[in-house]
Structure formats: structure tokens, C-alpha cells
Amino acid sequence: MKTIVSVFLYVIICSIQIYAVSAEEINLNAKAAVIMDAESGKILYEKSKDQKMPNASTTKILTCLYILKHCDLDQMAEVSKNAAMQPKVRLGVREGEKYKVKDLLYGLMLESYNDCAVVLAEHAEGSVENFEKRMNQMAENLGTLNTHFVTPNGLDGIDKKGRHETTAQDLAKIMARCIKNQQFLEITQTKQYTFTDGSRKRRFICNNHNALLSSMQGVISGKTGYTSKAGYCYVGAVKQKNMTMTFSVLASGWPPHKTYKWKDVRKLVQYATDHYERREIIADTSKIKEISIKNGLKEKVLLKTGNLKAAFLVKKTDKIKIESILPSFIDAPVKEGQKVGEIKYLINGKSQKSVPIYAKQSVKQKDYWYYFEKIIQRFTLTT
Incomplete structure (x- = not known):
């Protein structure tokens, strides 16, 4: 009985799949x-x-x-x-x-x-x-x-x-x-x-x-x-x-x-x-303003991006998702224009376009002179 039911279900599933494919077929006279x-x-x-x-x-x-x-x-x-x-x-x-x-x-x-x-x-x-x-x-x-x-x-x-x-x-x-x-x-x-x-x-x-x-x-x-x-x-x-x-x-x-x-x-x-439409999308970067810096002379650096406007010709059933890939911090030194992350446009989970995220300014790294100056400042304050 289980075998019969299994075969029956298999036939139904195959029929559904065949129907789904056939539904999008066009009856053309052309051979190609x-x-x-x-x-x-x-x-x-x-x-x-x-x-x-x-x-x-x-x-x-x-x-x-x-x-x-x-x-x-x-x-x-x-x-x-x-x-x-x-x-x-x-x-x-x-x-x-x-x-x-x-x-x-x-x-x-x-x-x-x-x-x-x-x-x-x-x-x-x-x-x-x-x-x-x-x-x-x-x-x-x-x-x-x-x-x-x-x-x-x-x-x-x-x-x-x-x-x-x-x-x-x-x-x-x-x-x-x-x-x-x-x-x-x-x-x-x-x-x-x-x-x-x-x-x-x-x-x-x-x-x-x-x-x-x-x-x-x-x-x-x-x-x-x-x-x-x-x-x-x-x-x-x-x-x-x-x-x-x-x-x-x-x-x-x-x-x-x-x-x-x-x-x-x-x-x-x-x-x-x-079945298709052209969708124009602009990524929301309201939360992508700055990023923390480790061992830098500044605690944070401002960010900028490339052109965020994108247009895709997609099926009307396709799902478009935008992902921001940005670490929680970056190490100093940082140069203006340095790529620190990217914004990805995905259609049905597959990446179609990426827009880089750049550092808007340069930030130097804390070096020995920085720490030496801090020591001198503390010594001056204590005396």
C-alpha cells in the first residue's frame, strides 16, 4: 500500500513540474x-x-x-x-x-x-x-x-x-x-x-x-x-x-x-x-555614515559610496535584496578613498552588482611619537 501511495505522489509531483514548465512555453511557428x-x-x-x-x-x-x-x-x-x-x-x-x-x-x-x-x-x-x-x-x-x-x-x-x-x-x-x-x-x-x-x-x-x-x-x-x-x-x-x-x-x-x-x-x-520588468533601486545608506578605527589618531572615520542607483531587468517574481558588508572596525592607518566595505545587490540570492564603500578621509596610526607625547603630557600635568 505504501509503495502504491509513493508512486501516486511521485506521478502527481512530476505532473505539477511538467505543467509549470509548459505554462511558460510559447507556441511559436518559428523553428528558432x-x-x-x-x-x-x-x-x-x-x-x-x-x-x-x-x-x-x-x-x-x-x-x-x-x-x-x-x-x-x-x-x-x-x-x-x-x-x-x-x-x-x-x-x-x-x-x-x-x-x-x-x-x-x-x-x-x-x-x-x-x-x-x-x-x-x-x-x-x-x-x-x-x-x-x-x-x-x-x-x-x-x-x-x-x-x-x-x-x-x-x-x-x-x-x-x-x-x-x-x-x-x-x-x-x-x-x-x-x-x-x-x-x-x-x-x-x-x-x-x-x-x-x-x-x-x-x-x-x-x-x-x-x-x-x-x-x-x-x-x-x-x-x-x-x-x-x-x-x-x-x-x-x-x-x-x-x-x-x-x-x-x-x-x-x-x-x-x-x-x-x-x-x-x-x-x-x-x-x-x-513576465519581466525593469526595477530601479537605490540602496539606503542612512546607517552607513562612519566606522570605528583601531589604533588611529581618530576614533572614527566618515564613509562615502559610489553610485547607489541600480536598474535590473528581472522577472516579476524575482526577489531583490540589498546587503551592506562592513566590518565593525578597521585598523589604522586609513587612506582617503580606501575601500572598507561594499553594498551588494542580490537577485534571488545571487549577486548582480556591488558598490564599494570608501573612507572619506585619511587617519594616521598611533605611533611611538604619539605615545611619547602622551607620556610627556601626563608627566607635565603631575608636576
């Missing part, structure tokens, strides 16, 4: 997805975040960032035969034509033109192959560990080092860096842009295809992507409830399910805002 805090890089939700996958035109966010950092936007870029032969989607540039770099960036990010990407890559580094090396170095410097890009436009490709691919986490990391660039935001937030080629004989109108900019609160940037191998992809950024978050979805359906990616993004953002 991430939403993260753009400031700290903290992952708020993930699905197969480190799985390497093709990512189509979401690649263009790194191409854009590279050009913004390394090229003069007012320079003219000449179209090569290779660039003019790029497949759809394309602006339709012609060999020998010249375009302003800035204009090509709008074509790249608003309409996702593949030929614009190649013109920019060749202008920046002389060839697509050279640009590939540079953009991969840039990706590595941004802390992406599982990214390898072969093409500047995201078209599926392969070279000696592997195929064109990244991960949901790496893509969100790249976007977190992109949104720190004001020019990147200006381009990706533009609804419509008009420009001409260098001869002013051809005129083009580019429209922004990031539907979330006008349909979802707080969206500040984004880039779509699609190839037959990658499926529908999207990478973006949003500001809601005092949180700036970047997100990515990879392989979020194939035709005719073009809207799956939008649904997935809404679920990710809803999950993050339902």
Missing part, C-alpha cells in the same frame, strides 16, 4: 527564436537559440552597420557586372551606373534589394569576398559565436568555412548593436524614400516593408528575410514598459504563411512584458 534585453544581453525567452540556420535578408542589418561605420555616405559607388546580375529582389542597377552610398542603403534596408548589397560590398572592400571577411570579423567582435556570412545580401551561399548561417541569439545580438547607431535607426524607420542614379536619369521610390513599425507599439527597427531554405525570418527591436528588447525569429513558416513571423514576434514581446 530569441527575445533579449538589448542593454544587458539577458535572454528573456528562447527557442533553439544556438541552432545554426540560414537567415536570408536579415543579414542586411550587419551589411548596413558595416557601411555606416566604414564608408562616406555621400560618395558615389559604381555598379559592376556582378552587382547588376544579382537575382530578385533587386533595384535593377545597370553596369557602369553610379549611386550615392546613402541612397543604396535605403534600397538595401527598405526594399531589401540584393543588387544594392553587392554594390555596397564591392564599394567598401573591393570585392564581395573581401567584404565577407570584414563583415565576419565585425560579427565576431560583436560577440557572435555561431555566425558565418558568405553573402552581403543573405542569399544562400557556401564557402570553404561553411554555409551562410547564424543563430537566433547571434542575430538579436547584432541588432542590439545596430540600434545604437542613430543613422541605422533613421534609415530603418523611414516609411518612404526617393532617389535617383548619378546621372539623374532614373528615379526610384523605396517603401518600408517592416509592417510592425506601424502596427505594433514601440517597434523601433526591423528587417525581414526570406529564401526557400531559410523560410520567413525577422529581426527587430522594440521599446515597451521601460525595456528595450531585440528579437529574432528564424524559419517562421514558408509560403503561403507570410504572416507567421508577425504573430511569433507579438507572442515574444507579450511574454517578455508579462
Whole structure:
């Protein structure tokens, strides 16, 4: 009978645990997805975040960032035969034509033109192959560990080092860096842009295809992507409830399910805002004013601290605790600015930040001359 009861209880406990995990699952169409805090890089939700996958035109966010950092936007870029032969989607540039770099960036990010990407890559580094090396170095410097890009436009490709691919986490990391660039935001937030080629004989109108900019609160940037191998992809950024978050979805359906990616993004953002919040905390130091000194010329020394204001992105159920670590006394001598303790900010018992406590003034140690002077004073008083 005891065995039966034990087994029954075990089944109940396991069921509760399974239900608790399932309660936080999001039913996503994407094969891989991430939403993260753009400031700290903290992952708020993930699905197969480190799985390497093709990512189509979401690649263009790194191409854009590279050009913004390394090229003069007012320079003219000449179209090569290779660039003019790029497949759809394309602006339709012609060999020998010249375009302003800035204009090509709008074509790249608003309409996702593949030929614009190649013109920019060749202008920046002389060839697509050279640009590939540079953009991969840039990706590595941004802390992406599982990214390898072969093409500047995201078209599926392969070279000696592997195929064109990244991960949901790496893509969100790249976007977190992109949104720190004001020019990147200006381009990706533009609804419509008009420009001409260098001869002013051809005129083009580019429209922004990031539907979330006008349909979802707080969206500040984004880039779509699609190839037959990658499926529908999207990478973006949003500001809601005092949180700036970047997100990515990879392989979020194939035709005719073009809207799956939008649904997935809404679920990710809803999950993050339902479960997380940014809390600002200032430690109370009213009791941390001074500390006793042993063998010092003064009995106590005044204290000061660093910046006590801290902000954490935490789950709404997380517990934040502040601890002051300070001894009952310190030994002389004491130097101004000397660290004597610290204030710790803990989330669920784990330290997240520490602020040092310093001595506000110097205090010398009692030495032989001090005691000799005391003896002389006593001798003088007694006589």
C-alpha cells in the first residue's frame, strides 16, 4: 500500500513540474527564436537559440552597420557586372551606373534589394569576398559565436568555412548593436524614400516593408528575410514598459504563411512584458555614515559610496535584496578613498552588482611619537 501511495505522489509531483514548465512555453511557428534585453544581453525567452540556420535578408542589418561605420555616405559607388546580375529582389542597377552610398542603403534596408548589397560590398572592400571577411570579423567582435556570412545580401551561399548561417541569439545580438547607431535607426524607420542614379536619369521610390513599425507599439527597427531554405525570418527591436528588447525569429513558416513571423514576434514581446520588468533601486545608506578605527589618531572615520542607483531587468517574481558588508572596525592607518566595505545587490540570492564603500578621509596610526607625547603630557600635568 505504501509503495502504491509513493508512486501516486511521485506521478502527481512530476505532473505539477511538467505543467509549470509548459505554462511558460510559447507556441511559436518559428523553428528558432530569441527575445533579449538589448542593454544587458539577458535572454528573456528562447527557442533553439544556438541552432545554426540560414537567415536570408536579415543579414542586411550587419551589411548596413558595416557601411555606416566604414564608408562616406555621400560618395558615389559604381555598379559592376556582378552587382547588376544579382537575382530578385533587386533595384535593377545597370553596369557602369553610379549611386550615392546613402541612397543604396535605403534600397538595401527598405526594399531589401540584393543588387544594392553587392554594390555596397564591392564599394567598401573591393570585392564581395573581401567584404565577407570584414563583415565576419565585425560579427565576431560583436560577440557572435555561431555566425558565418558568405553573402552581403543573405542569399544562400557556401564557402570553404561553411554555409551562410547564424543563430537566433547571434542575430538579436547584432541588432542590439545596430540600434545604437542613430543613422541605422533613421534609415530603418523611414516609411518612404526617393532617389535617383548619378546621372539623374532614373528615379526610384523605396517603401518600408517592416509592417510592425506601424502596427505594433514601440517597434523601433526591423528587417525581414526570406529564401526557400531559410523560410520567413525577422529581426527587430522594440521599446515597451521601460525595456528595450531585440528579437529574432528564424524559419517562421514558408509560403503561403507570410504572416507567421508577425504573430511569433507579438507572442515574444507579450511574454517578455508579462513576465519581466525593469526595477530601479537605490540602496539606503542612512546607517552607513562612519566606522570605528583601531589604533588611529581618530576614533572614527566618515564613509562615502559610489553610485547607489541600480536598474535590473528581472522577472516579476524575482526577489531583490540589498546587503551592506562592513566590518565593525578597521585598523589604522586609513587612506582617503580606501575601500572598507561594499553594498551588494542580490537577485534571488545571487549577486548582480556591488558598490564599494570608501573612507572619506585619511587617519594616521598611533605611533611611538604619539605615545611619547602622551607620556610627556601626563608627566607635565603631575608636576
